[in-house]
Amino acid sequence: KRQDGSASAAPAGGTEYLVSTSVGGESLNLDFDTGSADLWVFSSSLSSASKKGHDIYTASKSPTYQALSGYTWSITYADGSGASGKVGTDTVTIGGTSVTGQAVELATKVSSTFVSDAADGLVGLAFSSINTVQPVQQQTFFDNAQPSLNSPLFAAYLPYNADGAYDFGFIDSSKYSGSINYATVNSGNGFWEFASNSYQVGGSTFSQSGNTGIADTGTTLVLMIDDAVSNYYASVSGASNSATYGGYIFPCSTSLPSLSVDIGGNYATIPGSLLNFQSIDGTNCFGGLQSVGGGTQNIYGDVFFNAYYGIFDASVPQFGFAAL
Numbered sequence: 001k002r003q004d005g006s007a008s009a010a011p012a013g014g015t016e017y018l019v020s021t022s023v024g025g026e027s028l029n030l031d032f033d034t035g036s037a038d039l040w041v042f043s044s045s046l047s048s049a050s051k052k053g054h055d056i057y058t059a060s061k062s063p064t065y066q067a068l069s070g071y072t073w074s075i076t077y078a079d080g081s082g083a084s085g086k087v088g089t090d091t092v093t094i095g096g097t098s099v100t101g102q103a104v105e106l107a108t109k110v111s112s113t114f115v116s117d118a119a120d121g122l123v124g125l126a127f128s129s130i131n132t133v134q135p136v137q138q139q140t141f142f143d144n145a146q147p148s149l150n151s152p153l154f155a156a157y158l159p160y161n162a163d164g165a166y167d168f169g170f171i172d173s174s175k176y177s178g179s180i181n182y183a184t185v186n187s188g189n190g191f192w193e194f195a196s197n198s199y200q201v202g203g204s205t206f207s208q209s210g211n212t213g214i215a216d217t218g219t220t221l222v223l224m225i226d227d228a229v230s231n232y233y234a235s236v237s238g239a240s241n242s243a244t245y246g247g248y249i250f251p252c253s254t255s256l257p258s259l260s261v262d263i264g265g266n267y268a269t270i271p272g273s274l275l276n277f278q279s280i281d282g283t284n285c286f287g288g289l290q291s292v293g294g295g296t297q298n299i300y301g302d303v304f305f306n307a308y309y310g311i312f313d314a315s316v317p318q319f320g321f322a323a324l
């Protein structure tokens with residue numbers, strides 16, 4: 001169909017990727033998040049302190065904006081950050097894909113982490129069942145776009161320290177090598193969630209039977225259960241779990257083992273080189289694998305996507321992955 005297209009995703013510090021998005025003709029740099037389902041933007045209703053350093057959406061300047069009177073939204077993310085505000089609809093265009101009447105959530109409050117972050121808002125690409133708008137839950141950009149796409153899917157291409165892309169409606173065979181493996185998705189929790197029953201550290205295999213994973217472009221790192229994290233760093237000489245830095249650190253000179261994670265019955269292997277997230281002080285480095293903090297749901301974030309092209313296919317639903 002007509003509306004397939006690709007949107008460039010620019011790396012903004014570490015491994016956050018921002019996509020230039022048109023909302024009512026106004027251009028904003030938004031963070032695409034397959035772990036949430038709200039499309040929200042920094043709005044003119046914010047305090048001037050909160051607006052500092054951001055592109056702002058001004059509803060009154062958009063000829064196609066329609067207020068949804070009395071509608072509200074409020075979201076808190078896993079890291080404690082959050083935002084809230086009011087709701088309207090407008091035309092949203094991402095790459096070559098345009099949706100009219102898209103619910104646009106205007107932030108009237110944002111937490112401090114968002115003020116200092118580069119993103120001017122988020123595009124939620126999880127399942128619409130976890131959208132926070134009240135009194136009537138709203139659909140994601142992807143759900144609204146599906147009827148106009150060749151295939152009801154989008155793909156995330158997020159290479160390390162390089163421009164990435166989000167492809168809507170098609171799989172770009174130039175963005176990956178080898179074959180695509182698919183995992184059946186259970187959307188019961190609103191995420192692109194699949195079985196993840198084991199993992200490998202270097203050549204050793206460990207079971208995490210009954211656990212799951214979610215494909216989450218909105219989380220920077222790979223976050224796994226405590227056993228997996230301790231098993232991984234047990235093979236990293238000089239590694240320690242630092243209270244100061246809130247996670248595992250190790251001497252930057254250490255060579256890291258690869259980490260393979262089961263995704264619906266097939267392993268995805270992240271090379272050790274991608275698991276050194278960033279230097280702390282030139283001597284010690286902070287790991288790209290950290291603890292998810294509890295539960296049995298692992299979160300495969302941008303560090304995973306630095307090694308794999310991810311395909312979010314609503315037709316089953318299923319999650320596909322292929323090596324970059």
Ligand SMILES: CC1CCN(C(=N)N)CC1
Nearest residue numbers: 035036077078216218219
């Ligand atoms: C399960 C959690 C993963 C991180 N989140 C997110 N990307 N918005 C929140 C949900």
